[in-house]
Amino acid sequence: MKVLTCFKVVPDLTLLTDEDWQVVNNQVDVGFVKNDWNPFDESALEMTLKLSELSESLSGSMELTAVSVGNKKIDSFLKTLLALKFQHAVRIEAEQDLRFNPHQIAAWLAGYVKKSHQDVVVMGVQSGVGDNAQTPLLLAEKLGWPSITQVIGIKPEKNGCLRVTSQMDDGVLEQVIKPPVVLSVGNAPNSFLRVPTLKDKLNYGKKSVEVIIPTDIIVDNTTEAEIHAPKLIKLSAIENQRDSVKIQDGTPSDKATILFNRYLKQRLKKL
Amino acid sequence: MTLKREEIVQTLEKILSPEQVVTELSVLKESSIDRFRRFEGYHGVYLQPFPAAVVYVNNSQEVSEVLKFANENGINIVPRTGQSATEGGLETAAENSIVLDGSRMNKIVKIDPYNMQATVQCGVPLQKLDDLLREQGFTTGHSPQSKPLAQLGGLVATRSIGQLSTLYGGIEDMVVGLEAVFPNGQISKIKNVPRRAAGPDIRHIVIGNEGALCFITEVTVKIFKFFPENNVYLGYTLENMKTGFEILREVMVNGYRPSVARLYDPEDAAYHFSHFSEGKCVLIFIAEGAKPLADATAGAIREIVDESGACTPVEPKLIQRWFENLNWDPSDIAEEKKEIIETKNICNTTEISSNWDRIHDIYEVCMERIRNEIPDLTMLGAHSSHSYLNGTNIYFVYFYNVVNCGAEEEITKYHLPIKKIVVEETIKAGGSMCHHHGVGKHRTHWIKDEYGSSYYMLKTLKDAFDPNGIMNKGTIFPIED
Numbered sequence: 063m064k065v066l067t068c069f070k071v072v073p074d075l076t077l078l079t080d081e082d083w084q085v086v087n088n089q090v091d092v093g094f095v096k097n098d099w100n101p102f103d104e105s106a107l108e109m110t111l112k113l114s115e116l117s118e119s120l121s122g123s124m125e126l127t128a129v130s131v132g133n134k135k136i137d138s139f140l141k142t143l144l145a146l147k148f149q150h151a152v153r154i155e156a157e158q159d160l161r162f163n164p165h166q167i168a169a170w171l172a173g174y175v176k177k178s179h180q181d182v183v184v185m186g187v188q189s190g191v192g193d194n195a196q197t198p199l200l201l202a203e204k205l206g207w208p209s210i211t212q213v214i215g216i217k218p219e220k221n222g223c224l225r226v227t228s229q230m231d232d233g234v235l236e237q238v239i240k241p242p243v244v245l246s247v248g249n250a251p252n253s254f255l256r257v258p259t260l261k262d263k264l265n266y267g268k269k270s271v272e273v274i275i276p277t278d279i280i281v282d283n284t285t286e287a288e289i290h291a292p293k294l295i296k297l298s299a300i301e302n303q304r305d306s307v308k309i310q311d312g313t314p315s316d317k318a319t320i321l322f323n324r325y326l327k328q329r330l331k332k333l
Numbered sequence: 334m335t336l337k338r339e340e341i342v343q344t345l346e347k348i349l350s351p352e353q354v355v356t357e358l359s360v361l362k363e364s365s366i367d368r369f370r371r372f373e374g375y376h377g378v379y380l381q382p383f384p385a386a387v388v389y390v391n392n393s394q395e396v397s398e399v400l401k402f403a404n405e406n407g408i409n410i411v412p413r414t415g416q417s418a419t420e421g422g423l424e425t426a427a428e429n430s431i432v433l434d435g436s437r438m439n440k441i442v443k444i445d446p447y448n449m450q451a452t453v454q455c456g457v458p459l460q461k462l463d464d465l466l467r468e469q470g471f472t473t474g475h476s477p478q479s480k481p482l483a484q485l486g487g488l489v490a491t492r493s494i495g496q497l498s499t500l501y502g503g504i505e506d507m508v509v510g511l512e513a514v515f516p517n518g519q520i521s522k523i524k525n526v527p528r529r530a531a532g533p534d535i536r537h538i539v540i541g542n543e544g545a546l547c548f549i550t551e552v553t554v555k556i557f558k559f560f561p562e563n564n565v566y567l568g569y570t571l572e573n574m575k576t577g578f579e580i581l582r583e584v585m586v587n588g589y590r591p592s593v594a595r596l597y598d599p600e601d602a603a604y605h606f607s608h609f610s611e612g613k614c615v616l617i618f619i620a621e622g623a624k625p626l627a628d629a630t631a632g633a634i635r636e637i638v639d640e641s642g643a644c645t646p647v648e649p650k651l652i653q654r655w656f657e658n659l660n661w662d663p664s665d666i667a668e669e670k671k672e673i674i675e676t677k678n679i680c681n682t683t684e685i686s687s688n689w690d691r692i693h694d695i696y697e698v699c700m701e702r703i704r705n706e707i708p709d710l711t712m713l714g715a716h717s718s719h720s721y722l723n724g725t726n727i728y729f730v731y732f733y734n735v736v737n738c739g740a741e742e743e744i745t746k747y748h749l750p751i752k753k754i755v756v757e758e759t760i761k762a763g764g765s766m767c768h769h770h771g772v773g774k775h776r777t778h779w780i781k782d783e784y785g786s787s788y789y790m791l792k793t794l795k796d797a798f799d800p801n802g803i804m805n806k807g808t809i810f811p812i813e814d
Contacts, residue, residue, distance in 0.1 A: 073608075077658050094650045096608050138607060254671070257678040257711040259734060260704070313352075 068185035069103035102186025117218035145258035163291030168200035173279030198246035212248035367423035376740035401518035412544035414484035420773025426807035455486025474501030492541030500592035512551035544805040565631035568652040569644035593619035601714030687764030777811035
């Protein structure tokens, strides 16, 4: 089974100060903060590695490919995935700002999936830089594949099937499915990617990152309208401050009593 | 006569009040370790003897009474405030210890801007003091990574140092006077004067004692005018550490005092600065203070760096944003815990210092030996972060995957063997095995080698001030019986 895991490298927006949130040339400059895995994609990558480990004893090994879109600055992330024993690490070359263009990204990914004959695509539901939450669904649509959203677990089953666990509004759904499928990973219990050893970096990290030029990928179902993404015009701060009161005097017990009587009692009654 | 656990608790409740004496099992477990054994703690493994109680004191008199009781009955005392220790200093090495917690002694006694000093009780968080000072245009000048967690008593007890040390110095340069309580109950106060030549400087008996001699109850530190608007951030990439050490040396021996002077090797730089380091070393300076001074310092450093011909400048904002997010707060600690439990990947560090002529050799030999001798490493890097006229420090940083062993073996399989390499190679080269974390309980094996013939002086302090050996057993001084 060929599994493609798509990931995005994102700037750590928590490192930005208020003054950094300025729109210049339709962009917010995030070039001076550190980059990291997009958290949902990090879960997807770890989930893929666990799936591969589990499948070895059941249905033989899987062929794992990791793909991302961007410039060579993300190659160190792809090298890390090679060290974690992804067989292929692929970068679709792009310099432009694609934060608000899930159509374009989905079109390129669809082109790559078709070209490389993947069976399963695993990816995070969204990334903090665009928060579009559209790429997995658009990709499934372009491929004509089914998609499962809010995935929190994947296990191998016999006969080339997968047991997929996903969160629903009213509970957890477990279903056995036959690929092809696009799996959109949500709030999975595992949120961190394992770390390769220096030895594995030396042994496996030597492999080259495969760079693909978008024009080399067959894109047959993307309209011009889709490609022209919305532009960032202005930003406005979300007021999320809340009033606070500090209960200062007395013992902890006194303070708890004041907290209950003044602030909690009425609310509890309403409940 | 050895008191039973229940008797210790009952007496403490009489000396203080029941509310001040905590015996809840979960608290006792967590109070038996510090961050050195956090991997064990995160996995629910607690191998140290649980203390009899954690005791929260409100004033120096209470400290005195608890210490007298412990001294008369041979009960081990582990002093603590902010609990951010990393070297085992807070581990309860003896049965039925009393963890003496000063975090409720958290009053800011006096801020004296005319004499440029601030007096605080031991449990005042450094962040709280510095934030308050900054509102008034001053700063402590002390900024360790533990700033959001650490409290003044612990910072002085561990001979702490902050990121701005090259300008403001370590805590030992900041402490003007202090109050400490000794095991016999003696409360001693050292007055606040600019300098004196009235015998040895007895502040240094207390600063860095790691709770092995006395309990610090009050501290007076210098304060400095704060001009953040004048800060000049400088950052460079360069090919190798040897050149970086030479540049740091040139800056220091020519008398320039940037607040921050740091050199990262390629691995450590990739960890902190993956967005611009590109596999190279990173050199960082921050010049601060009054504008003419900050500008002159930055200008001179630029000249020295330019003359080396070895560095490529980077956008100053890259350095500024990194610096603004350097410290750890409780949410970072919680996130780290989750990550360690999930990935079994943990970071630890060992910091040493040496004169300029040996520092690069120590760096090279330690890196090579650790890389070759330690299994399952996922990252091995180092940086220099505190420079002096005659030398600098190295902070070895290492991550490893804990595999094929239980949580209780993590220290003996990985952390201690790495520490051993770093400490032994440093002492062999004439450096110091501890730059700023303190000895704690896991570098005591080498304390006699560290001190050589001057160990006599150190041991005499212990014998004089803590003859019954009740103060933080196994810290600084090895348990030899």
